[in-house]
Amino acid sequence: MEGYKTLMDIAQSETGLKDFGNDSFLEGLEILVNALRNEAKLNAMGEQVLQGRILGHLKQRLQIEDWYRRHPEINSESITAPLIGISLPRTGSTALSFLLAQDDHSRSLRSSEAAAPCPPPSTKTRDGDENFEEKARRAAGLKAHVPMGADGPAECQDLMALDFKSQIFLAFAQVPSYAEWLLNADLTSTYLYERRALKLLQWGFPEKPWRLKCPTHLIYLEHLNKAFPDARFVMTHRDPADVMMSVIDVYADIVSKFTDHTDLQYLAELNITQWSEGMRRALAFRDAGNETRFYDIHFLNMRRDPIAEVRGLYQWLGETPSDEFENNMARWWRENSQDREPSSSSDARDYTLDLNRVRPLFQDYLNRLPTWTQHT
Numbered sequence: 001m002e003g004y005k006t007l008m009d010i011a012q013s014e015t016g017l018k019d020f021g022n023d024s025f026l027e028g029l030e031i032l033v034n035a036l037r038n039e040a041k042l043n044a045m046g047e048q049v050l051q052g053r054i055l056g057h058l059k060q061r062l063q064i065e066d067w068y069r070r071h072p073e074i075n076s077e078s079i080t081a082p083l084i085g086i087s088l089p090r091t092g093s094t095a096l097s098f099l100l101a102q103d104d105h106s107r108s109l110r111s112s113e114a115a116a117p118c119p120p121p122s123t124k125t126r127d128g129d130e131n132f133e134e135k136a137r138r139a140a141g142l143k144a145h146v147p148m149g150a151d152g153p154a155e156c157q158d159l160m161a162l163d164f165k166s167q168i169f170l171a172f173a174q175v176p177s178y179a180e181w182l183l184n185a186d187l188t189s190t191y192l193y194e195r196r197a198l199k200l201l202q203w204g205f206p207e208k209p210w211r212l213k214c215p216t217h218l219i220y221l222e223h224l225n226k227a228f229p230d231a232r233f234v235m236t237h238r239d240p241a242d243v244m245m246s247v248i249d250v251y252a253d254i255v256s257k258f259t260d261h262t263d264l265q266y267l268a269e270l271n272i273t274q275w276s277e278g279m280r281r282a283l284a285f286r287d288a289g290n291e292t293r294f295y296d297i298h299f300l301n302m303r304r305d306p307i308a309e310v311r312g313l314y315q316w317l318g319e320t321p322s323d324e325f326e327n328n329m330a331r332w333w334r335e336n337s338q339d340r341e342p343s344s345s346s347d348a349r350d351y352t353l354d355l356n357r358v359r360p361l362f363q364d365y366l367n368r369l370p371t372w373t374q375h376t
Helices: 004-015 023-038 044-070 072-076 093-100 111-115 132-140 157-161 167-171 176-183 188-202 215-219 221-227 240-258 264-293 299-304 306-317 323-335 355-361 363-372
Strands: 083-087 210-213 232-237 294-298
Touching: 004 023, 004 044, 023 044, 023 176, 023 188, 044 072, 044 157, 044 188, 044 240, 072 188, 083 093, 083 215, 093 210, 093 232, 093 306, 093 323, 111 157, 157 167, 157 188, 167 176, 167 240, 167 264, 176 264, 188 221, 215 221, 215 264, 221 264, 232 264, 232 299, 232 363, 240 264, 240 355, 264 294, 264 355, 264 363, 294 299, 294 306, 294 363, 299 306, 306 323, 355 363
Parallel strands: 083 210, 083 232, 232 294
Antiparallel strands: none
């Protein structure tokens, strides 16, 4: 793994561009690269994939700034009242995002766009356009843990990675110093840069309401709110003990491709720490006068009747799903019944994880859950 300054030089050389925009990304980039070099114990595939991913984000940032330089009118685009999905992971949030993406009157962040915002979609066709994220996944032999597809909705992780403050890196490598720093970092610049990328993606198209989603937003809602003060939130819910086992499984599967020294106990502690603190912050944000900005959906209710859950969400938004939208949702749900988030098949003892210790960390959340989801 090259040093972070060398990686910046390579990105500039390969694109012929020099301007990365403001320097908010530098601290995260330096901490991440140092952690990958000194802590992650990457194998050859890990070196190749992680360095390629970092270079990809750096080159995309250079290209975004170049598009803004050549077309300053992009900054006049308006991102109005996005609906943003937040949650613990493995709560059905991805399935919900795919259902919402069936509405032609809204705008989702596509996987291909998230991984490669440039050139912007208004200037290209997506036919045959395989992004670097998909290439990396195939090269690593990674199985899909959630429904995927180049034109399917994606989490905001890749756009956040443009500022090098993204939880996605924690799922690819064991980088404890970066993880500790990230949990306490100010992500205001990250969300402002995501907004900048969304304007570029929207440029050249009629304005539609954005449907975004990323579980890790719940850790940083105060910072996200500074960039999207009119956002509304849909929050999906599931038993935290089931969630922890499932998400730790996902991290272990991915990390093990990139190192020959997977530390299962570290991955368990990492996720318990990150998500229990994230939920504590999310509760505090809701309590700080933001409760009416949230709509809640329980995982079990979504599995029983997903169309009814989306109808309820749209009623809350003041909208009515069209017949075409409902038919498209029903077809997607039927055709993808095998690809939705499963429960973990692992034994907690594999991770030296005491599930009896998990639930107390989420007790305040569990106490509120029945009230939040009573409308369903």
